Amino acid sequence: MxxxxxxxxxxxxxxxxxxxxxxxxxxxxxxxxxxxxxxxxxxxxxxxxxxxxxxxxxxxxxxxxxxxxxxxxxxxxxxxxxxxxxxxxFRNMAEVVEVRAEDMTVRVQPGITREALNDALRATGLFFPVDPGANASLGGMASTRASGTTAVRYGTMRDNVLALEVVLADGRIIRTGSGARKSSAGYDLTALMVGSEGTLGLITELTLRLQGQPEAVAAATCAFGTIDDAIAAVTATIAMGIPMARIEFLDTASVVAVNAHSGATFPETPHLMVEFHGSDTGVAEHVARFGEVAEDFGGSDFDWATRPEDRTRLWRMRHHAYWAILGWRKGAKAIVTDVCVPISAMAQAIAETHADIDASPIPAPILGHVGDGNFHAILLIDPDSAEERAVAKDLSNRMADRALALGGTVTGEHGVGMGKLDFMGAEHGAGWDVMASIKRAMDPQNILNPGKVVRING
Structure with missing residues (x-):
């Protein structure tokens, strides 16, 4: 063999x-x-x-x-x-198999990207809401349990995958879940596969939940004097129950990088980027309430966008922020952190992370999906410098340890892969051993994406 x-x-x-x-x-x-x-x-x-x-x-x-x-x-x-x-x-398996508009579901092959799917749905009045920024494939998004900018309103891939077709390690084909919105029929194999990163099976078809296109959409940017003020505004907004479709945070360094990359002219201070979906009346009301909250915490330089082209431009800048930050230090590579903490702990987590970065010799802009407590530090290193790599690893480890101490997780949306393996035991304890047992039972030869998510001895 x-x-x-x-x-x-x-x-x-x-x-x-x-x-x-x-x-x-x-x-x-x-x-x-x-x-x-x-x-x-x-x-x-x-x-x-x-x-x-x-x-x-x-x-x-x-x-x-x-x-x-x-x-x-x-x-x-x-x-x-x-x-x-x-x-x-899976690039040759990238088709929309069936749209069931009356059920607000769609069946797709795994290689189709989220942008291609939404282009195909445009005439139906429906859309697929999960938006990780990158134009990722739907199979990959399910495999990593992806989320992104809209998760605060529409949930993650976990909430939007109804059923799967999966090829197991021995070549068997199974179907998990159904087109129904709920089921009590046995183990939830769909949930098991979503987030398993191809270690338990290869996804070959997905049934996804769709949403109706909102009647009205408004987006905005808002500048704050300090990180603490911006995060306090987020916390207050959520506590008041204002229904955000997106609420994103960029620190000063991220704003500087975005300005340089996109030709924008945002004030070089911490920013929130927000979006509201709903009826004309509802969106207007939510915009006004958020504006009042932001002003209470020193928010200024509001720039509202209601025209589709203006919103597209705004979110393109946010989605390109990773590449903007990479370009901020020419030739750099990035170690990307991905912690997620309870909303009540977010201000502490970000403040302590920022202090660690300020005390380090490497640049590391912070941005993230603060509506659900998820944020990233983009640790920029010289790929040829062992010293900078060690500093970045230490910063990343400190962020992960802090997130766990605050009751959070070391990865809110990027998944485990190889990069987060060293933290799995600390986060899950004996539960990680259970994951390994499931892996051994379903893939006894350890041929499916070996070396990811779990460690298999022997």
């Missing part, structure tokens, strides 16, 4: 849809973050679920690792082929 014999069998199955070209392998071994390039031995391009099942069955027969791949936007090394093997790229 060997990878070479597995590749021979896969070549017979897929023909030229099995790639061994160096450029293709290197592309699929790269990461958006700081991880080293770890290419697979081959890249497979299936066209349907049956082919995925055959690919996995062949790999199982030869104990060959298998990794799923969508748009390649993950930040924790989820798709890195650290033990070699075959990457299954």
């Amino acid at each position: 060997s990878i070479e014999t597995a590749l021979h069998a896969l070549r017979s199955l897929l023909g030229d849809r099995l790639s061994l070209s160096k450029s293709d392998l290197d592309t699929h071994g790269q990461s958006e973050s700081h991880f080293a390039v770890t290419p697979p031995d081959a890249v497979a391009y299936p066209q349907n679920t049956g082919e995925v099942a055959q690919i996995v069955a062949i790999c199982a027969d030869h104990a060959c690792p298998v990794m799923g791949y969508g748009a390649g936007t993950s930040l924790e090394g989820h798709t890195s082929a650290i033990q070699g093997g075959v990457t299954v790229d």
Whole structure:
């Protein structure tokens, strides 16, 4: 049994849809973050679920690792082929299978991106709300339990995936969940697969919950004198029950980077970026109430956007903030943190993180989805400097330890991959051993995305 014999069998199955070209392998071994390039031995391009099942069955027969791949936007090394093997790229499985407008659901293949899905839904009056910023694939978003800017109103992928089709480690095809909005029928295998990062199975179809396009949308930016004032405004807004669709935080360094990247002219102070969805009357009322709260905490320079093109421009700047920050230090690589804490602990977590960064020699802008307690520090390092990497790792570790001490989590939306493995025991205790037991039961050869989420001995 060997990878070479597995590749021979896969070549017979897929023909030229099995790639061994160096450029293709290197592309699929790269990461958006700081991880080293770890290419697979081959890249497979299936066209349907049956082919995925055959690919996995062949790999199982030869104990060959298998990794799923969508748009390649993950930040924790989820798709890195650290033990070699075959990457299954779902770019040829990117169709809308069925729209059920009356049920407000859609069935899609895993390779379709969230932007492509919403383009396809435009004429229906419906949209898929989960927005992680990057134009990620829906299969990848489910696999990492992604969320993003709209989670404060619409929830995460956990809340928006109703059913899945999944290929297991032995090549079996199963369906989890249904089109119904609820069920008490046995174990929730859909929830088990969402967030499993391809370690328990490869997702080949998703049934997703849709939302109606809101009658009115208003977005705005608001400047604050200090981080404490901005976060206090967030906390007060949530406590008052003002229904936000998005509420994002950028510290001064993030604003400076966004200005430089996008040609914007925001005052170089901490900012909140907000959006409201609803009826014309409801949005107007919520905008007014938020404005009053923000003013109570020194908010100023309100810039409201109601025209679609203005809102698109505003959120494009926010979505491009990661690349703006990377460009702020030429040649830098990023170690991206992703902690999430209870809302009541958010001010303390951000203040202490900011103090740690100020005392360090590396730049690290802070931004995040503060409506649900999730924020990121983008730790910018010289990739050739062992000293800077060590400083960044220490900062990241301190953030993770702080989040756990405050009752939070080390990853609010990016997932575990390789980057968060060292914190899983501290966060989950014996529960992490249970995860490993599930992994062994479902994938006894440890061929599905090995080295991610759990550690398997032997």
